[in-house]
Amino acid sequence: MKRILSLLFILPLGYSCSVAQNSSKYANVITEESSKNHLIILASKDFAGRGTNQEGGEKTAKYIADQFKSFGLKPLANGSYYQPVSLVQVSYKVDQFKLANKEFVYGKDFYVQGDNTSATFNADDIVFVGYGIQDEKFNELKNIDISGKVILIINESEPVDAQGNSIITGTRTKSTWATSRFKRLQELTKLNPKLILAAGSQNEEMIKRMNNRGMMGRVALDKGNSNLDQRVSTPIVHIGNAITDQLLGSINTNLVKFKSVTSTTPIPAKIIKSSLNASMGVKNEKFTDPNVIGYLEGTDLKDEVIVVCGHWDHDGILPDGTFFPGADDNGSGTVGVVEIAKAFSQAKKDGKGSRRSILFIGLAAEEKGLLGSEYYVENPIFPLTKTVACINIDMIGRIDDKHLNGDHNYIHVIGVNKLSTDLKPIVEKANSDIKMKLDYDYDHPEEPMRLYYRSDHYNFAKNGIPSLFFFSGLHPHYHTPEDTVDKIDFPMMVKREKLIFNVTWEIANRDKKPVVDMPLEDAKGTGR
Numbered sequence: 001m002k003r004i005l006s007l008l009f010i011l012p013l014g015y016s017c018s019v020a021q022n023s024s025k026y027a028n029v030i031t032e033e034s035s036k037n038h039l040i041i042l043a044s045k046d047f048a049g050r051g052t053n054q055e056g057g058e059k060t061a062k063y064i065a066d067q068f069k070s071f072g073l074k075p076l077a078n079g080s081y082y083q084p085v086s087l088v089q090v091s092y093k094v095d096q097f098k099l100a101n102k103e104f105v106y107g108k109d110f111y112v113q114g115d116n117t118s119a120t121f122n123a124d125d126i127v128f129v130g131y132g133i134q135d136e137k138f139n140e141l142k143n144i145d146i147s148g149k150v151i152l153i154i155n156e157s158e159p160v161d162a163q164g165n166s167i168i169t170g171t172r173t174k175s176t177w178a179t180s181r182f183k184r185l186q187e188l189t190k191l192n193p194k195l196i197l198a199a200g201s202q203n204e205e206m207i208k209r210m211n212n213r214g215m216m217g218r219v220a221l222d223k224g225n226s227n228l229d230q231r232v233s234t235p236i237v238h239i240g241n242a243i244t245d246q247l248l249g250s251i252n253t254n255l256v257k258f259k260s261v262t263s264t265t266p267i268p269a270k271i272i273k274s275s276l277n278a279s280m281g282v283k284n285e286k287f288t289d290p291n292v293i294g295y296l297e298g299t300d301l302k303d304e305v306i307v308v309c310g311h312w313d314h315d316g317i318l319p320d321g322t323f324f325p326g327a328d329d330n331g332s333g334t335v336g337v338v339e340i341a342k343a344f345s346q347a348k349k350d351g352k353g354s355r356r357s358i359l360f361i362g363l364a365a366e367e368k369g370l371l372g373s374e375y376y377v378e379n380p381i382f383p384l385t386k387t388v389a390c391i392n393i394d395m396i397g398r399i400d401d402k403h404l405n406g407d408h409n410y411i412h413v414i415g416v417n418k419l420s421t422d423l424k425p426i427v428e429k430a431n432s433d434i435k436m437k438l439d440y441d442y443d444h445p446e447e448p449m450r451l452y453y454r455s456d457h458y459n460f461a462k463n464g465i466p467s468l469f470f471f472s473g474l475h476p477h478y479h480t481p482e483d484t485v486d487k488i489d490f491p492m493m494v495k496r497e498k499l500i501f502n503v504t505w506e507i508a509n510r511d512k513k514p515v516v517d518m519p520l521e522d523a524k525g526t527g528r
Contacts, residue, residue: 023505024433026352027498029343032490035497038067038335039397042312043327043485050326051316052219052365053089053287060312060334064292064362067338071345073294073360076381082290085364085375089287091217093118094280097237099246101275107319109242110203111210113185114235118281121195121235123150126247126272130154130258132184133266135175138168140266147192150276152247154258155181155198155238161262170264189234195276196236199244199255207240208320219368221375222286235280247272289313291372292362293381296344298508301355305382306507307465308358308500309373310337310393311366311456315479327485329478332397334362336470336497343501344508354508356388363456366394373456377463384460388513390467391504392457396496397488400473408489410437411496412471414452417443418523420466422514427468430502436495442471461523466514470500 041047041063048056065081077083092114094106104110130140132153158175159167168175181200188196239247241255248254251270261267292312298304310333314326325331341360347353359381364372377384399408416424417440431438442451452458457467472492477483507514 023430023502026343026347026505027501029346030339030494030497030501032494034342035335035339035494036485036488036490038338039327039331039488040485042331042334043325045323045325049316049324050312050314050331052289052313052368053087053285054316056316056323057289057313057364061290061292061362061364064312064334064338065294068292068294068341068360071294071342072349073296073341073345075293076295076359077291077293081292081294083293083376083379083381084288084290085372086222087219087287087289087365087368087371088222089217089219089285090282091285092280093283094278096277096279098277099243099274102246104243106280107207108240109207110237110239111207112235112237112280114233114281116233116235116281118279118283121150121276121278121280123194123276124273126150126152126197126274126276128152128247128251128270128272130267130269131156131158132188133158133168134184134187135168138264138266140269141191142266144269146188148194150195150197151188151193152197152199152272153184153188154255155185155200156202156259157181159259159262161264167262167264185236189236193234195278196234197243197247198236198238199248200238201255203238203244204240206238210238219365219371221371247274250274289364289372291364291376294341294360295381296341296348296354296358296360298357299353299355302357303386304356304388304513305386306356306358306504307361307387307390307460308337308340308393308504309361309363309390309456310334311364311372312362313365313367313372315367322481324479324481325484327483327488328397328472328475329395329483330366330393331485332395332472332488332493333393335493336393336396336500337362339497340501340504344504354505356508356513357382358504358508366456370456370459373459377459384463384465387460387465389507390457390460390465391500391507392455392460392467392469393500394455394469394471396470396472396500397490397493398472398475399489399492400475402473407437408492409435409495410439410472411499412439412442412473414442414469414471415457415461415467416440417445417518418452418461418467419464419516419518419520420514421517423466423468426506426510426514427503430506431499434495434499434502436499464516464520464523466516467523468503470496472496
């Protein structure tokens with residue numbers, strides 16, 4: 001009996017050592033060379049920022065699927081590696097904009113602030129109302145009916161007299177009309193004009209900034225609402241110098257000249273004889289971008305599934321050709337998913353496959369609001385009740401501002417104090433041979449950035465699935481065209497990949513799945 005008892009103690013210890021040795025062996029399948037090669041491709045100009053509903057995004061999804069196929073991962077999304085995510089792009093489209101039969105270009109000559117459904121706008125003349133001020137002492141719209149009219153305003157701070165006093169208050173103190181240029185626009189819309197043309201010296205720069213991103217619109221999950229967020233209201237067309245000069249020139253003035261004239265009484269509205277023909281409004285474009293999913297079947301616990309994920313999308317390419325490489329966000333996380341999939345696949349080929357099954361997912365449309373992960377949890381490949389953990393990799397390639405002047409050997413681990421008390425010991429055991437500083441600062445209950453709620457694992461956590469988020473932190477090039485491969489710290493990135501591999505290996509091979517013993521409400525952020 002004593003000998004039998006001794007064997008019973010020795011066998012689990014031997015199994016544990018074997019598992020640890022295999023973990024170390026297959027973690028080394030992940031290399032700097034292969035990680036760098038992947039990232040150079042994904043952050044290249046050819047992939048154009050991996051934009052949602054863009055060619056670069058399509059190339060990215062295919063690249064990930066090709067890697068999964070080469071590793072021997074199974075395609076389980078109806079026999080494909082692609083799970084199409086049903087999306088709708090809500091954007092403002094201008095089909096035509098003419099003044100006096102001269103065509104102007106959206107994004108070059110003007111931008112539109114509007115949410116009207118697509119409509120045509122025609123007029124034979126335009127009403128110029130100066131600054132559009134409606135004050136008891138200075139009302140430029142007194143006795144003027146602008147309902148149904150196209151109007152032109154100078155959308156700048158209220159004018160001052162030669163002494164620098166407000167023409168409304170008569171003092172250096174500005175009126176409430178000066179607090180916001182947009183207040184005047186909002187007040188004008190209450191008078192039901194057909195269209196507002198807003199001129200101003202700031203518009204040229206704003207056209208560049210607003211239209212580069214604004215023309216791309218916003219994206220949401222398509223849940224069958226074809227009129228998503230559309231309302232009927234007055235469009236405000238912010239016009240550049242070319243349009244302003246054409247319109248004001250017809251009444252013998254220009255922007256600079258008009259602004260130089262000060263008067264304590266309103267200048268009467270003037271009619272500008274110019275035709276306007278426009279067709280524009282909000283349009284919904286339905287499309288799909290895929291979650292890319294590869295499946296690695298487990299052994300004796302194969303019915304239990306771990307999700308290892310990272311979003312492949314970034315900010316894409318703008319109309320002016322500017323693209324966002326997204327080397328760190330989230331090229332690094334995408335590479336992490338691919339490299340970890342490679343390591344687990346090699347273990348399986350060697351007969352050392354994980355006990356639990358693993359779904360490797362490159363998630364779509366995270367930058368648009370965690371949409372790919374939201375779609376997956378609403379349309380899971382395996383029941384969420386069988387999904388025992390989510391490991392999310394989002395930005396693991398840089399040294400953040402917090403650690404620039406300190407120890408670079410770190411990783412932010414987010415989620416260890418949510419849903420499961422098993423998560424922190426699992427991470428710390430996995431780190432025993434990596435010996436990296438585990439930074440838990442972003443897990444503090446009062447952490448102002450609320451990062452736990454801002455990446456894809458959160459949609460899994462909301463469904464009661466213990467979830468971890470691995471993150472190297474924010475930096476000055478976050479969401480800028482300067483997030484490039486040359487700034488990636490590859491030795492640290494690979495070290496982080498190996499830690500995440502070890503964490504996944506531990507969850508995939510331990511006897512018991514992570515227990516859910518902490519309140520779900522905390523994971524949902526209730527009361528925060």
